[in-house]
Amino acid sequence: MSLPDQSVDFPGWYQEVVKRAEMAENSVTRGAMVIKPYGYAIWEFMQQGMDRRIKETGHQNLYFPLLYPLRLLEKEADHVEGFTPQVAIVTHAGGSKLEEPLVIRPTSEAVIWATYKNWIQSYRDLPLLYNQWANVLRWEMRPRLFLRTTEFLWQEGHTAHETEQEAMAESKMILSDVYRTTVEEDFAMPVIPGRKSASERFPGAQETFTIEALMRDGKALQAGTSHYFGQNFSRAYDVKFQSRDGTEEHPYSTSWGASSRLIGGVVMVHGDEKGLRLPPKLAPYQVVVVPIYKGDQDKAKVLDACNAVAKMLDGLRVKIDDREHFRPGYKFNEWELKGVPVRLEIGAREVDADEVVVYRRDLGEKQTERLAEVGERANSLMAEIQSTLFDQAEVFRDEHTHVPESYEEFNELLSSAAGFVRAPWCGEAACEEKVKAETKATNRALTLEPEAMTTACIVCNNDAKEMALWAQAY
Amino acid sequence: MSLPDQSVDFPGWYQEVVKRAEMAENSVTRGAMVIKPYGYAIWEFMQQGMDRRIKETGHQNLYFPLLYPLRLLEKEADHVEGFTPQVAIVTHAGGSKLEEPLVIRPTSEAVIWATYKNWIQSYRDLPLLYNQWANVLRWEMRPRLFLRTTEFLWQEGHTAHETEQEAMAESKMILSDVYRTTVEEDFAMPVIPGRKSASERFPGAQETFTIEALMRDGKALQAGTSHYFGQNFSRAYDVKFQSRDGTEEHPYSTSWGASSRLIGGVVMVHGDEKGLRLPPKLAPYQVVVVPIYKGDQDKAKVLDACNAVAKMLDGLRVKIDDREHFRPGYKFNEWELKGVPVRLEIGAREVDADEVVVYRRDLGEKQTERLAEVGERANSLMAEIQSTLFDQAEVFRDEHTHVPESYEEFNELLSSAAGFVRAPWCGEAACEEKVKAETKATNRALTLEPEAMTTACIVCNNDAKEMALWAQAY
Numbered sequence: 018m019s020l021p022d023q024s025v026d027f028p029g030w031y032q033e034v035v036k037r038a039e040m041a042e043n044s045v046t047r048g049a050m051v052i053k054p055y056g057y058a059i060w061e062f063m064q065q066g067m068d069r070r071i072k073e074t075g076h077q078n079l080y081f082p083l084l085y086p087l088r089l090l091e092k093e094a095d096h097v098e099g100f101t102p103q104v105a106i107v108t109h110a111g112g113s114k115l116e117e118p119l120v121i122r123p124t125s126e127a128v129i130w131a132t133y134k135n136w137i138q139s140y141r142d143l144p145l146l147y148n149q150w151a152n153v154l155r156w157e158m159r160p161r162l163f164l165r166t167t168e169f170l171w172q173e174g175h176t177a178h179e180t181e182q183e184a185m186a187e188s189k190m191i192l193s194d195v196y197r198t199t200v201e202e203d204f205a206m207p208v209i210p211g212r213k214s215a216s217e218r219f220p221g222a223q224e225t226f227t228i229e230a231l232m233r234d235g236k237a238l239q240a241g242t243s244h245y246f247g248q249n250f251s252r253a254y255d256v257k258f259q260s261r262d263g264t265e266e267h268p269y270s271t272s273w274g275a276s277s278r279l280i281g282g283v284v285m286v287h288g289d290e291k292g293l294r295l296p297p298k299l300a301p302y303q304v305v306v307v308p309i310y311k312g313d314q315d316k317a318k319v320l321d322a323c324n325a326v327a328k329m330l331d332g333l334r335v336k337i338d339d340r341e342h343f344r345p346g347y348k349f350n351e352w353e354l355k356g357v358p359v360r361l362e363i364g365a366r367e368v369d370a371d372e373v374v375v376y377r378r379d380l381g382e383k384q385t386e387r388l389a390e391v392g393e394r395a396n397s398l399m400a401e402i403q404s405t406l407f408d409q410a411e412v413f414r415d416e417h418t419h420v421p422e423s424y425e426e427f428n429e430l431l432s433s434a435a436g437f438v439r440a441p442w443c444g445e446a447a448c449e450e451k452v453k454a455e456t457k458a459t460n461r462a463l464t465l466e467p468e469a470m471t472t473a474c475i476v477c478n479n480d481a482k483e484m485a486l487w488a489q490a491y
Numbered sequence: 492m493s494l495p496d497q498s499v500d501f502p503g504w505y506q507e508v509v510k511r512a513e514m515a516e517n518s519v520t521r522g523a524m525v526i527k528p529y530g531y532a533i534w535e536f537m538q539q540g541m542d543r544r545i546k547e548t549g550h551q552n553l554y555f556p557l558l559y560p561l562r563l564l565e566k567e568a569d570h571v572e573g574f575t576p577q578v579a580i581v582t583h584a585g586g587s588k589l590e591e592p593l594v595i596r597p598t599s600e601a602v603i604w605a606t607y608k609n610w611i612q613s614y615r616d617l618p619l620l621y622n623q624w625a626n627v628l629r630w631e632m633r634p635r636l637f638l639r640t641t642e643f644l645w646q647e648g649h650t651a652h653e654t655e656q657e658a659m660a661e662s663k664m665i666l667s668d669v670y671r672t673t674v675e676e677d678f679a680m681p682v683i684p685g686r687k688s689a690s691e692r693f694p695g696a697q698e699t700f701t702i703e704a705l706m707r708d709g710k711a712l713q714a715g716t717s718h719y720f721g722q723n724f725s726r727a728y729d730v731k732f733q734s735r736d737g738t739e740e741h742p743y744s745t746s747w748g749a750s751s752r753l754i755g756g757v758v759m760v761h762g763d764e765k766g767l768r769l770p771p772k773l774a775p776y777q778v779v780v781v782p783i784y785k786g787d788q789d790k791a792k793v794l795d796a797c798n799a800v801a802k803m804l805d806g807l808r809v810k811i812d813d814r815e816h817f818r819p820g821y822k823f824n825e826w827e828l829k830g831v832p833v834r835l836e837i838g839a840r841e842v843d844a845d846e847v848v849v850y851r852r853d854l855g856e857k858q859t860e861r862l863a864e865v866g867e868r869a870n871s872l873m874a875e876i877q878s879t880l881f882d883q884a885e886v887f888r889d890e891h892t893h894v895p896e897s898y899e900e901f902n903e904l905l906s907s908a909a910g911f912v913r914a915p916w917c918g919e920a921a922c923e924e925k926v927k928a929e930t931k932a933t934n935r936a937l938t939l940e941p942e943a944m945t946t947a948c949i950v951c952n953n954d955a956k957e958m959a960l961w962a963q964a965y
Contacts, residue, residue: 044555044556044559044602044606045556045559045560045563045602045605045606046556046558046559046560046593046602049556049557049558050556051553051554051555051556051606052553052554053553054551054552054553054621056553057551057552057553057554058551058552060554061552077528077531077532078528078531078532078535079525079526079527079528079530079531080525080526080531080534080644081518081525082518082519082520082523082524082525082642083523083557083595083626083628083642084520084523084579084628084641084642085518085519085520086519086520089519101586102585102586103585104584104585105558105581105583105584105585105593106581106582106583106584107579107580107581107582107595108580108581108582108583109579109580109582110578110579110580110628110630110641111576111577111578111579111630111631111632112575112576112630119520119579121557121581121595128518128519128520131519132518132519132525141816147528151626152557152625152626154557154558154584156584156585156586157585158585167558167584168556168557168558170554342615
């Protein structure tokens with residue numbers, strides 16, 4: 018049965034791909050998912066690439082508790098307002114009622130800053146450059162696999178610094194050197210980096226930096242955020258240090274997170290009418306080898322050749338699909354659905370001719386290759402497919418980025434989820450609210466550095482202060 | 492300040508080592524710990540080695556929800572009895588009371604078997620060979636860092652099989668090929684594999700296999716367990732499959748777990764009066780280079796030499812300790828406390844003589860090496876130290892394994908935590924209870940395969956059925 022048409026029913030297409038590709042499914046626990054092995058393997062490759070970059074930029078991993086007292090969450094005013102409606106609360110444990118209720122972390126600023134208070138006394142203790150890989154819970158009313166689930170997997174970095182400049186530089190560095198590189202290089206997903214408007218910031222942040230990607234239905238996905246807190250958390254949790262000058266100061270801080278929702282992004286950025294198209298860097302199998310034979314004599318010969326070819330693909334993640342109860346055509350469909358970058362087809366004819374048929378999932382093209390060259394070819398194809406997927410997504414993104422002339426046009430583009438819309442904004446929340454009410458779209462990002470503007474706000478026609486990127490979003 | 496004496500106050504020694512080596516600390520959440528970067532790095536190396544073996548033996552990783560309905564836990568009678576007293580319960584989330592209470596997983600059999608019900612229809616769906624890395628919660632009244640905390644990190648494997656034989660073989664294979672190899676090869680911790688007596692089994696298991704290690708205070712640490720469930724869980728969760736013969740059958744299952752408590756084990760097996768002694772395979776830093784200089788002229792020369800030496804140690808995890816506000820002697824103590832396997836000392840004299848002083852933490856010995864040979868020497872030392880630590884622990888274990896002649900002697904050995912005690916047992920729980928009441932010791936393991944016995948139970952003098960290993964335990 019073919020998949021729902023992306024252009025007609027994108028949510029239905031998404032759900033079917035995630036299900037049929039065996040990436041994840043809804044669990045017996047409402048709002049939470051089971052991440053199945055094929056989806057989890059993608060997460061592991063994502064995690065490896067990001068963890069390497071987090072460490073290369075000088076951070077260390079550690080681990081804070083899942084549960085912490087509700088009262089800790091209440092210390093930073095914006096933070097508690099933002100997260101309290103979403104938290105799950107533990108009231109009983111070990112057979113009795115707890116003296117004070119505990120929250121399951123929706124994020125860990127509260128427990129971390131309550132702890133940093135003991136770790137920071139002097140400028141010599143700074144900076145703290147720490148990260149944790151963890152599960153978090155945010156109660157969701159309308160869950161969607163990977164994109165919005167009550168529990169999700171993520172990393173959260175939490176750093177503390179002597180100066181404003183250093184903290185701000187950290188926050189921007191994470192955006193460019195960890196998030197943008199991971200998402201663009203590994204996910205082959207082009208992103209637009211930017212700043213969030215005040216209404217879209219993380220609760221408690223003075224600045225939130227974001228990378229925004231465009232999905233094939235014209236909606237945006239926030240693919241990672243990095244927050245500059247100034248002294249908000251160090252003040253709220255009463256953390257001070259003795260500075261180089263001998264004065265007592267509150268440290269400046271950042272936090273930054275990227276999550277398993279990125280797996281939903283890779284589906285929605287690259288997927289087509291046949292299913293997933295996985296970038297080689299994240300593909301659980303980079304090459305699948307499908308034997309094609311009829312009689313028993315052919316079978317032995319063909320399987321031997323498949324095994325020999327698999328050995329030539331050393332260093333790649335290879336699957337020989339020698340299942341007997343499925344026909345080759347069925348297998349082709351299955352691996353196309355699962356987005357395996359390269360399929361090798363080997364039948365008696367290919368064995369006799371010292372050839373292999375090579376199918377590229379990104380272009381949907383078949384070519385015949387000399388057997389002796391298949392190892393080298395498969396390796397070079399990995400880089401080619403990785404960059405083709407990126408280029409295709411970038412072309413799509415650019416073709417779906419609009420600069421409207423009037424509010425009418427602006428409204429129509431956003432209401433129909435036609436993609437990214439660039440338009441000047443006066444900086445007032447009232448205009449954002451009007452746009453959201455009329456189009457369902459939000460202000461996704463402002464330019465990374467503010468730029469001088471001479472035009473008028475597309476919404477209210479007053480002087481514009483910022484160039485903004487707008488879109489409907491996940 | 493020196494550490495408490497191991498032989499006088501082992502718990503005090505343990506706590507101080509874990510704290511001063513910056514491995515972990517108690518958190519603001521009662522019973523839960525913060526795993527600090529030095530402890531977490533050990534966990535990451537442990538995880539890499541075990542994850543590799545889990546995958547090499549044919550398993551895939553996936554991820555099930557943290558929370559599941561309390562009623563699911565209640566389906567398997569022994570399981571609910573064993574875990575209900577320990578669970579934490581979520582009653583409120585998203586601002587309102589939940590329709591049904593959710594538990595935070597103390598282990599995941601319940602949610603996994605409720606899901607496997609949908610994944611298993613035919614023998615073609617079997618075996619399921621899955622593992623997850625996760626945090627779990629078991630409410631603890633007397634928490635101790637790493638050894639017993641309300642939240643801990645672990646992996647839990649959950650497999651389903653067509654036959655009893657296959658499930659039993661899986662359960663034993665995990666014990667020998669994943670747990671024993673990881674703990675002996677990476678942790679340098681010799682273990683005794685065995686079966687648990689009925690009273691010591693995992694709740695719901697028909698057999699629990701264990702590896703038991705001896706700590707330096709004469710107490711045992713259970714270092715990993717693998718459970719054979721028969722059809723207990725598949726019956727309780729109503730999971731059936733159509734067999735090769737066309738009949739409807741319940742699959743046979745296993746589960747197996749090893750946790751962050753192993754990090755406590757590595758402290759207690761190898762630690763000495765100076766602190767940690769880390770096996771090179773798990774050490775965050777395998778080599779620390781300490782420059783020794785007085786004047787500025789020496790400083791530049793010595794630091795250059797340190798950097799040059801560090802480059803010769805390619806492939807090893809090296810730290811150059813060039814902190815200016817600490818003296819070399821302070822650094823020596825700190826890295827000995829933190830258990831770094833090899834320290835290189837480089838001063839002006841060494842630079843002039845093309846030499847390096849090499850200190851081995853395992854033996855506490857210094858040697859002078861030719862500069863040109865230090866790369867090769869450091870590499871060979873990694874293997875030497877890894878095996879020396881294992882050998883030392885094995886000698887200690889063997890010297891502290893006793894075979895008493897009488898119940899009086901048996902009782903005295905166990906009451907004083909003199910180590911492992913081997914003695915025949917009649918198989919009756921009453922004798923285990925008597926031993927526990929009188930000595931605080933428990934039956935740690937029976938021989939992996941039952942052996943014919945001709946002697947008498949050391950407790951009651953009736954016919955013995957099993958040779959048992961006894962000890963006080965963590």
